[in-house]
Amino acid sequence: MTTVRGLEGRRVVLTGATGGLGTAIARRLLDEGASVALTDVDGSALEHVAASLGGDTTVLALDVAREDDWQRVVSALQDRWGTVDVLVNNAGIGSTGTVETETRERWDQVLEVDQRGTWLGMQHVGPVIERGGGGSIVNVGSILGATGGLANSFSYAAAKGAVRSMTMNAALHWAQRGVRVNAVVPAFIGTTALLGRYAGTERHAAMLANTPMGRLGRPEEVAAAVAFLAGDDSGYTTGSEVFVDGGWSAR
Template sequence: MMRYADRRVLVTGATGGLGAEISRRLAEEGARVAVADLAGTSLAELAASLPGAGHLTLELDVSDEDQWRAATARLESEWGGLDVVVNNAAIGSIATVEDEELEKWDQVVAVDQTGVWLGMKHTGPLIERSGGGAIVNVASILGSVGGFGNSIAYHAAKGAVRTMTKNAALHWASRGVRVNSLHPGFIETAQLLERFEGSERHRGMLANTPMGRLGKPAEIAGAVAFLGSDDAGFMTGAEVYADGGWTAR
């Protein structure tokens, strides 16, 4: 399936477990992928590993508006436009409402919430000028439910992504830019397993997922590929859950 032939795609947070799998899936479907992440991450290695040709690397701190300006200017200069953006970059904190510190709160909100807004602000007009396309905002089930009663900053930021998506979808609805949010449950990335495997939190993830397992990064990449493609052409402002049934309870 080559739904992304001749499509120009930007993926933020590209070197993480989900970002790399998303980038790979879209490249396999024919996209030219601009992989974006912080300076010092394995961007060149990732780009070289992707199938196809014409991929770009972008050093991008999504919380920095000047870096967004530079990134979109480069995409327009080198590619002549952009068709799809996947706002995937995120950081987390598991502190509770009482224990979270303001500095960490500000960091999480800057990346997970402000970074998505800046991504839409700067790529949406470029997608519109390019003839239309799609924005996929990777949110979380923790933007919709209370989870384990901790991770307050992450919940706040991902909840904002959920509603910002709907607002932006209405803004661009008649102008050819679709905006949808994807809400993964707990996904079996190396980062998650390294941090939580065998812990009480890990056991809680499994126990509260009706399918009884963690999701696979490839399953999230498949959902992203659908939302960014013409197969989802009548979808905008939607929130799609890939959570093994977590939010169905």
Template sequence: MARLDDRVVIVTGAARGMGANHARRLVGEGARVVLTDVDAEAGAKLAAELGGGAAFVEHDVSREAEWDRVIATARETFGSLQGLVNNAGLLRRERIEDESPEAFERLLQVNLMGTWWGIRKAAPLLREAGGGSIVNISSTAGLKGYPGLSSYMTSKWAVRGLTKAAALELGPEGIRVNSVHPGGIEDTGMFGGSGATPEQKAQAAARIPMGRNGRPDDISDMVIFLLSDASSYVNGAELVVDGGSIL
């Protein structure tokens, strides 16, 4: 028996990067997965590759009405919902004095409000299933400071706080809510994608106690743990997966 047999899970931002890896790995663990993303072409292609255990919905996480379509797909295509991975995110490097108010607000709309909508919209279906697990992807930038990342840091610290509030409110109903804090993960959009040179990757790795950068599978392993029964008493926790980079 696989670790996520009989579970239905929504993964946002699943067209590429870590979200795509989570979707692939979750299907491999027996889950049926609703993949969502603003990138309809890549998202639909991946869902088709994953077969009958996957469905794709074009979805901007900052829009309430689009969340309703995602939830309806989980219910109508797979019949229930046991998990949600709030993974979609944006990053911008800009100093506070240079970033426009519109750009700052848009980043919060996606990274923070997108997570907030996800919790609100998924909770009724998770409740109906008798409980479930919500995994909010924050960052080490939700635990410490990095220069030039004010909007991103603000959003990721807020996701960490929102996770605690949701864990307190939903825990009594058997819905666990935890935050994951990845360090720098190679082969993702936020790490420079395939554009990062071997020298840049080596420089980043040299600063990490484990001697290497993170890989998408490092985070997928944690997400699978949090969605599975192996974490049934883990609620409101901050799971740092960074090779010790913030020590």
């Protein structure tokens, strides 16, 4: 039984699909009856993830920062499906430096993927969604782009802050043309990668200490918000953000 209206049979492009949140988002959308194009810069893991998920998946390598990659993927999906109904801009990379210690190299890398990648996705897939009769774009932001966070991850905060403003700007652009654009804004989510990287460290302790609910989020909790924004239950919601943050934004 599906729990979100309007995802059955919808054709979804998901970026960063082999990561911790990407797999949880894919699983939820597939459970709701969607067809999901799993894309990732790490093309080698896609087949394995698709096999573990089951359901109606298509796998395509996609570096979100590359315009020619978006063109290739959009063209392949139009050949396969005719159109696209939903884009989930989930791919992202992090950073740890502060305003003082961040390097120019990392700044460029993070903005290329998290900021430019999100824009290119909207630019290339949005018009296809519109021509196909409308649908939804869901961008994955971060609480670090909406607050001062833990006073580090500087370039990541800059890029995710841009995801918020791009979401609102694009939402107004398409407001009367059938394409809704919203963001989910997670705080710290206990993915395998995040726990593997930080468990037992001071940063992990700071994540918990600064989260009002006192625990990390679960990938499924982010996936539920993505499903809501992707489907028809959120039909009157655009330019908006769903915070999945254990209370961070209420502080």
